[in-house]
Amino acid sequence: MLTLPLALLLACAQPGDDTAACSGEKTSTYVMSTLLFSRELDDGTSAGFNLDESVTDAGGGTGCGIQDYTDPDGTTGIDNQFAKVLPVLETTEAQALEPLIQAAIDDGSLLITLELGNVDSDIATTDASDTCVDFALGRATGAPSIGTDGLMEWYQTLARDTVSPRSEAGHVAVTGGRLEADGLQVTLPVTILGHELLVTVLEGSLRFEVQPDGSLAGYLAGGLDQAQLIELASTDNIDSEVTALVSSLLDYNVDMAPNDYGTCQQLSITLQFTAIPIFLFEG
Amino acid sequence: MLLLLACATVDPVRESAPVVEPAGPVLKRLTHAQYGNSIQSLFGDAVVVPDDIEPDAASDGLLVIGGTVNSLSSLGVEQYETAAFDVADQVMASDELRTALVSCDTADDACSRTVLQALGRRAWRRPLSDAELDRIATIASEATATLGSWDEGLTYGIAALLESPYFVYRVELGEDDPDAPGERRYTSLEMSTRLAYFLWNSTPDEELIAAGEAGDLVTDAGIDAQVDRMLSDDRARAGIRNFFNEMLTLYELDDLSKDPTVYVHASSSVGASAREETLSLAEWLTFDDDGDYRDFFTTQTAFLDPKLATIYRVPAPSMDGFAKTTLPADGGRRGFLGEVSFLALQAHPTSTSPTRRGKFIREVLLCQPLSPPPADVDTSIPEPSDGYPTMRDRLEEHMSNEGCAVCHVQTDPIGLGFENFDGLGGWRDTENGNTIDPSGDLDGVMFPDAWSLASAVRANSNLAPCFSRTLYQYATGHAASDAEDPLIDWHSAGFADSGYRVQWLIRDIAASSGFRRLGEVEQ
Numbered sequence: 156m157l158t159l160p161l162a163l164l165l166a167c168a169q170p171g172d173d174t175a176a177c178s179g180e181k182t183s184t185y186v187m188s189t190l191l192f193s194r195e196l197d198d199g200t201s202a203g204f205n206l207d208e209s210v211t212d213a214g215g216g217t218g219c220g221i222q223d224y225t226d227p228d229g230t231t232g233i234d235n236q237f238a239k240v241l242p243v244l245e246t247t248e249a250q251a252l253e254p255l256i257q258a259a260i261d262d263g264s265l266l267i268t269l270e271l272g273n274v275d276s277d278i279a280t281t282d283a284s285d286t287c288v289d290f291a292l293g294r295a296t297g298a299p300s301i302g303t304d305g306l307m308e309w310y311q312t313l314a315r316d317t318v319s320p321r322s323e324a325g326h327v328a329v330t331g332g333r334l335e336a337d338g339l340q341v342t343l344p345v346t347i348l349g350h351e352l353l354v355t356v357l358e359g360s361l362r363f364e365v366q367p368d369g370s371l372a373g374y375l376a377g378g379l380d381q382a383q384l385i386e387l388a389s390t391d392n393i394d395s396e397v398t399a400l401v402s403s404l405l406d407y408n409v410d411m412a413p414n415d416y417g418t419c420q421q422l423s424i425t426l427q428f429t430a431i432p433i434f435l436f437e438g
Numbered sequence: 439m440l441l442l443l444a445c446a447t448v449d450p451v452r453e454s455a456p457v458v459e460p461a462g463p464v465l466k467r468l469t470h471a472q473y474g475n476s477i478q479s480l481f482g483d484a485v486v487v488p489d490d491i492e493p494d495a496a497s498d499g500l501l502v503i504g505g506t507v508n509s510l511s512s513l514g515v516e517q518y519e520t521a522a523f524d525v526a527d528q529v530m531a532s533d534e535l536r537t538a539l540v541s542c543d544t545a546d547d548a549c550s551r552t553v554l555q556a557l558g559r560r561a562w563r564r565p566l567s568d569a570e571l572d573r574i575a576t577i578a579s580e581a582t583a584t585l586g587s588w589d590e591g592l593t594y595g596i597a598a599l600l601e602s603p604y605f606v607y608r609v610e611l612g613e614d615d616p617d618a619p620g621e622r623r624y625t626s627l628e629m630s631t632r633l634a635y636f637l638w639n640s641t642p643d644e645e646l647i648a649a650g651e652a653g654d655l656v657t658d659a660g661i662d663a664q665v666d667r668m669l670s671d672d673r674a675r676a677g678i679r680n681f682f683n684e685m686l687t688l689y690e691l692d693d694l695s696k697d698p699t700v701y702v703h704a705s706s707s708v709g710a711s712a713r714e715e716t717l718s719l720a721e722w723l724t725f726d727d728d729g730d731y732r733d734f735f736t737t738q739t740a741f742l743d744p745k746l747a748t749i750y751r752v753p754a755p756s757m758d759g760f761a762k763t764t765l766p767a768d769g770g771r772r773g774f775l776g777e778v779s780f781l782a783l784q785a786h787p788t789s790t791s792p793t794r795r796g797k798f799i800r801e802v803l804l805c806q807p808l809s810p811p812p813a814d815v816d817t818s819i820p821e822p823s824d825g826y827p828t829m830r831d832r833l834e835e836h837m838s839n840e841g842c843a844v845c846h847v848q849t850d851p852i853g854l855g856f857e858n859f860d861g862l863g864g865w866r867d868t869e870n871g872n873t874i875d876p877s878g879d880l881d882g883v884m885f886p887d888a889w890s891l892a893s894a895v896r897a898n899s900n901l902a903p904c905f906s907r908t909l910y911q912y913a914t915g916h917a918a919s920d921a922e923d924p925l926i927d928w929h930s931a932g933f934a935d936s937g938y939r940v941q942w943l944i945r946d947i948a949a950s951s952g953f954r955r956l957g958e959v960e961q
Contacts, residue, residue, distance in 0.1 A: 297757065300745065300748060302702030303704055306702070308748050309748075309751075310747075310752075311748040312744055312748070434747075434752070436757050438757070
């Protein structure tokens with residue numbers, strides 16, 4: 156169960172409406188080398204996205220009345236209720252969640268790629284701008300090469316995962332080294348604790364900024380399906396007390412995708428990532 | 439007019455080779471590689487060659503010459519004995535290897551003698567005399583009687599052959615040339631050995647030794663025929679790889695050491711990968727491309743594994759092992775001088791070394807030996823600081839000392855051209871926050887960066903003659919004397935006329951009087 160939130164976001168969006176490719180000829184590919192949860196900060200803010208495009212106060216009429224966060228940059232309406240759930244989870248066996256995520260990245264089982272196609276010029280600068288870039292999320296396979304600093308080596312070559320779905324998000328713009336993409340529709344088969352599961356995320360969003368050293372730093376957000384989370388928490392090798400705790404937490408915090416009766420069915424989550432440039436082996 | 443145009447495309451007739459005083463014979467101890475190749479040629483690739491034998495030491499830039507000038511220690515003698523028994527034990531303990539060696543099925547002295555006679559001819563690269571065979575066979579016979587085992591007795595006989603100086607050393611003393619009174623030549627059998635170690639870096643095979651026994655290898659036609667055959671054999675690829683390994687001192691990559699806190703790409707496998715990259719390029723250029731030697735320095739063709747591709751910031755051509763690829767034209771890196779094998783080896787564990795890089799080009803590639811620094815000169819350079827943030831700044835400060843400048847002026851203007859490559863060979867634009875200036879000059883040819891420096895090296899008039907000299911010395915196993923210079927110059931001129939094709943030069947040297955003739959044996 157512990158790697159579920161990540162796995163959700165590996166998956167793919169539907170191709171963008173505009174199918175004509177952008178005019179550039181270059182390709183830039185990155186792989187997420189670190190992934191952390193976007194937490195609630197000391198001042199009560201939390202970085203993320205306004206996924207449901209509404210600002211919800213406690214008990215308000217949108218977002219199932221779950222109060223949104225404010226981003227450290229002042230943006231209101233941030234949907235990231237997992238930040239509330241996480242501290243509670245970490246009092247249980249889920250306390251090693253982030254190290255497990257990093258281990259999965261380092262051993263090659265969780266390699267999420269960001270692919271920028273038809274780029275006009277070098278994208279790896281903080282002032283890079285390109286009005287039309289074809290953006291996609293995908294996955295890679297292989298054992299990443301780790302440098303003597305304990306981090307994944309830049310510019311290594313990883314094999315394209317041709318089995319897992321790839322998301323072509325369509326045309327996006329890069330402005331001042333910043334890219335934003337949304338509408339990510341995610342469907343992904345994942346294996347967690349030996350269980351084959353099909354996970355779906357709706358309304359996924361992503362943004363990143365090019366860093367001075369050429370890496371990317373950004374956020375990836377979406378909604379976790381409540382029913383699937385409960386199913387995962389009910390597997391044989393999860394302690395029954397944890398199962399009950401997860402179920403309770405979800406009941407009180409789901410804030411997205413209300414059904415016809417106004418009952419929310421998804422839990423918003425935001426992940427903070429860094430990504431390094433790589434090459435994809437297509438052979 | 440048409441006739442004139444046609445004639446212009448015909449190669450000019452080559453002048454005859456100059457007659458020079460040949461070098462005297464030298465006793466050559468097999469290098470590690472030659473020892474291992476010879477053992478496996480005799481018994482098969484399944485034999486694990488003992489590694490613990492007297493180490494190689496280069497002389498005049500080559501291990502093969504080191505094998506002629508360095509004496510063998512008493513420990514080295516013991517190591518050869520231990521290695522000989524190790525190999526013999528392996529052969530007799532393996533049904534496959536034993537069957538391949540033991541051609542008779544009677545476990546008696548006659549069979550031992552038959553086996554040892556055949557093996558001795560291959561191992562000593564000549565037929566054993568009756569007295570020699572008697573002595574070796576007696577060792578086997580007495581060991582059989584003492585140990586009560588024919589196999590163990592034969593093991594002693596095999597070991598005796600392998601620890602003999604006639605196996606460990608190449609004994610080539612020559613003979614009077616019946617066609618040229620007063621002159622000496624290598625015998626036909628000796629020529630089979632010389633050709634084998636020159637082209638294959640291994641012992642002669644059956645066909646070559648038979649040609650030696652038949653007297654074919656004292657004739658031009660006989661040598662040409664065998665060289666043709668040998669160059670088309672895969673062992674010639676191993677041979678040329680060994681030559682480049684020695685010339686470029688790539689064997690030092692075994693001990694490549696880089697500070698992991700400085701170089702994140704450092705790993706225990708980088709040295710071996712770097713050597714394979716360079717040797718693959720040399721092999722491809724020589725045999726597959728049959729191209730211009732000078733392209734070794736400017737080609738964008740490279741053979742990379744995933745680790746090197748990561749260091750070079752290019753897509754790996756294969757996810758498993760080495761594969762051929764083309765380096766990008768805008769990547770700043772090409773040819774041997776853009777490879778980790780050169781850039782990392784000619785650097786320090788924690789930093790680059792323009793001096794070492796420049797010195798390597800002067801001495802190894804252009805054959806311009808430099809004097810060692812005087813004993814009383816401080817060779818250290820200033821540590822990086824605000825005043826001297828880049829290596830160029832630090833070396834310029836160092837060169838303000840006249841005693842240092844004498845030599846550094848010959849090396850540093852070249853080596854500074856590689857400053858865009860760090861001490862492991864990775865690309866960098868800045869050093870301590872300062873933009874790197876990789877400009878310099880090579881013998882008056884100004885260059886803005888390493889890409890252009892590669893062109894300057896390629897065009898240097900000393901490059902191809904130096905290669906000719908080094909290959910000549912590798913083939914003959916001795917440091918060429920001044921008296922041989924005209925002959926080397928002649929080979930070099932032919933090399934240029936051939937389009938600088940390495941295979942052509944190998945053939946030319948194999949047929950050379952410098953390779954086939956020798957001076958008097960010193961008493």
